[in-house]
Amino acid sequence: MELNDVIRTTFSARAFTDDPVDDGALYDILDIARFAPSGGNRQGNRVVIVRDPATREALAKLAEPAAKRYAAQVKRGENPWNSVHPTQASAAEIAATPAPAPLTDSFRNAPVVLVFLVDLQVVASMDQDLPRVGMISGASIYPFVWNVLLAARQAGLGGTITTLAAAVEPELQALLRAPAHFAVAAVMPLGKPVKQLTRLKRHPVNRIATVGAFDGPAFEKP
DSSP, rough: EEEEEHHHOOOBBBBSSSSSOOOHHHHHHHHHHHHHHGGOOOOEEEEEOOOOOOHHHHHHHHHHHHHHHHHHHHTTTTOOHHHOOOOHHHHHHHHHHHOHHHHHHHHSSSEEEEEEEETSSSSSOOOTTSSSOOOOOGGTTHHHHHHHHHHHHHHHHOOOOOOOGGGGHHHHHHTTTTTTTTTEEEEEEEEEEEOOOOOOOOOOOHOOOOOTTTTTBOOOOO
16 A cells, blocks of 8 residues: 555544454564654653453553543533633533443454553653643654554554543553553554545645644645
8 A cells, every 4th residue: 555545544443353463463563663753763662562351451441531521521512631621521420421432442342452651751841841731742652653553554454542541640550560750642452443444534734734824824735
């Protein structure tokens, strides 16, 4: 598959067949993905490969509290977990909301789950003193995570970047025996998708790009 096609058709897969993902295929995917850039080329990225059903079940359980809040906020018409507008959903309302199965069952049903972590000792977090949620550290881990999905798509596999379990990061670190300075960036179920999507919906360029300033004219195709 051509690179352009891989980029245009890599989708978020959450439903998988019973086909296994063997170690050879997974090794090849990680071998390609490791060429992702990182700040200062310090390569603080790590990935934990989880096949054990009990551990995958634990990952699903750890994702449930954040999934419940996600669903409660959606029901209220809010953008879930955004850091600008506080949720109006009460703790009791969130607790009474069932965790949507699509947000957690993929950990149980995928043949393998990858947990991505980044060493905070080696990333340059330029935004650490700003009065908002930090973003910059992700530049040293998410290119690697995305490369895994691209390489998986090339191999006929698929997965999705999930972050729900990161809301209880200390528990996840304890489950995987990860040091406290390794931040959890993503939990990715991986397998052969039940259906391979080939047409994705995304905003056009003139909706996401402007010229000269944020409020500048839309960038149009010449």
